[in-house]
Amino acid sequence: MKNLSDYKEEINKCSKCGLCQSVCPIYKLTGNDCAVSRGKFVMLEGVLKGDLKLNKNINKYLDMCLKCGKCSEFCPSGIDVCKIFEAAKYEYAKNTFLGKFIFFLESKFVFGNILKFFKFINKPKSLAKSKDLMQTPLKILYFKGCAENIFPQTYKLLAKIPNIKIIEKDFDCCGIPFLSSGNLNRYEEVKEYNLKLINEADFDYILTDCASCESTLKGYSNLSEDKFISLGELLVKLNVKFKFEEPLKITFHKPCHLKNADFVKSLFENCENVDYIEMKNFDECCGFAGEFALKNRKISLDISKNKAQNIAQTGAGFVITTCPSCILGLKQGLKTTKKSVKVLTLSEFLMKAKR
Numbered sequence: 001m002k003n004l005s006d007y008k009e010e011i012n013k014c015s016k017c018g019l020c021q022s023v024c025p026i027y028k029l030t031g032n033d034c035a036v037s038r039g040k041f042v043m044l045e046g047v048l049k050g051d052l053k054l055n056k057n058i059n060k061y062l063d064m065c066l067k068c069g070k071c072s073e074f075c076p077s078g079i080d081v082c083k084i085f086e087a088a089k090y091e092y093a094k095n096t097f098l099g100k101f102i103f104f105l106e107s108k109f110v111f112g113n114i115l116k117f118f119k120f121i122n123k124p125k126s127l128a129k130s131k132d133l134m135q136t137p138l139k140i141l142y143f144k145g146c147a148e149n150i151f152p153q154t155y156k157l158l159a160k161i162p163n164i165k166i167i168e169k170d171f172d173c174c175g176i177p178f179l180s181s182g183n184l185n186r187y188e189e190v191k192e193y194n195l196k197l198i199n200e201a202d203f204d205y206i207l208t209d210c211a212s213c214e215s216t217l218k219g220y221s222n223l224s225e226d227k228f229i230s231l232g233e234l235l236v237k238l239n240v241k242f243k244f245e246e247p248l249k250i251t252f253h254k255p256c257h258l259k260n261a262d263f264v265k266s267l268f269e270n271c272e273n274v275d276y277i278e279m280k281n282f283d284e285c286c287g288f289a290g291e292f293a294l295k296n297r298k299i300s301l302d303i304s305k306n307k308a309q310n311i312a313q314t315g316a317g318f319v320i321t322t323c324p325s326c327i328l329g330l331k332q333g334l335k336t337t338k339k340s341v342k343v344l345t346l347s348e349f350l351m352k353a354k355r
């Protein structure tokens with residue numbers, strides 16, 4: 001696990017060109033340089049030189065980040081911005097009462113046992129037996145995220161897909177909430193545990209139905225990106241068709257953590273009676289980002305409102321996405337419009353199909 005000081009060289013790579021400002025959803029809204037990576041790096045440089053204290057004020061700006069990674073994708077110096085902010089958050093939180101309390105809530109003892117309880121009460125029947133298996137089915141290692149453990153939906157859809165063999169393991173949380181809070185020890189703990197289960201398994205693909213889980217798992221070391229498949233990609237790969245009884249007009253919100261949304265058009269073309277309309281800026285952040293929405297209420301709502309306006313412009317009755325946190329962001333934005341648009345996960349939507 002790296003400390004903030006281990007990122008000194010990386011932080012110094014920032015040329016202060018300011019290009020990150022043009023893509024940061026928060027900077028675009030607030031015009032505040034401390035909200036974007038350039039401004040945060042200026043503060044962290046001061047901390048590393050000993051000129052500034054890593055205090056509440058600096059932490060407030062570290063919290064003012066959606067972890068969307070848009071600035072990293074755009075940065076000419078190729079800086080992995082989120083990793084640096086996580087290390088700085090850890091440095092701050094580990095020494096505060098609130099930080100220690102949050103780390104306790106996220107511990108194996110509290111969070112881990114709550115998750116175990118939901119896994120127990122929502123335990124589905126074995127998926128592997130419910131399939132019409134061919135001689136060489138696709139071996140799918142299913143990473144069931146926390147949201148699916150608490151509100152199960154996807155396993156019902158997976159049970160209907162032919163020619164796949166689902167391999168289930170008792171995975172822990174992917175670790176994204178711990179990265180957000182700066183609880184890096186807990187992140188390392190779940191990472192080691194999940195990696196062990198992944199390395200022991202025999203599979204063709206790791207399937208996730210949550211964009212945030214997929215992006216976090218891809219951040220574990222030693223896992224090839226080619227080994228991952230999202231639910232949408234799997235359905236397109238297997239050319240699975242769906243038929244809806246009533247004509248439906250839908251749109252899709254691309255979560256920031258969903259790396260590849262190429263499947264969207266092909267998937268909805270395979271849905272009879274479904275009219276897919278792409279919204280303006282379909283890949284712009286929904287504004288929620290977990291604890292960001294709690295700590296930055298106004299900014300979160302303003303970003304969500306912009307998103308909701310783009311959704312409303314399509315005239316769609318449904319907006320579909322693949323991240324539980326985005327579901328909350330889309331709902332909070334749509335509440336501010338008079339439009340009645342249902343927000344559904346991809347699995348929830350496809351389960352509405354007659355076949």
Ligand code: SF4
Pocket residue numbers: 013014015016017018019020021037038071074075076077078079
């Ligand atoms: S784009 Fe990269 S190098 Fe330029 S200011 Fe932003 S973080 Fe620094």
Ligand code: SF4
Pocket residue numbers: 023024025026027035036037064065066067068069070071072081082
């Ligand atoms: S990760 Fe996203 S919200 Fe955070 S500084 Fe970069 S562009 Fe802005």
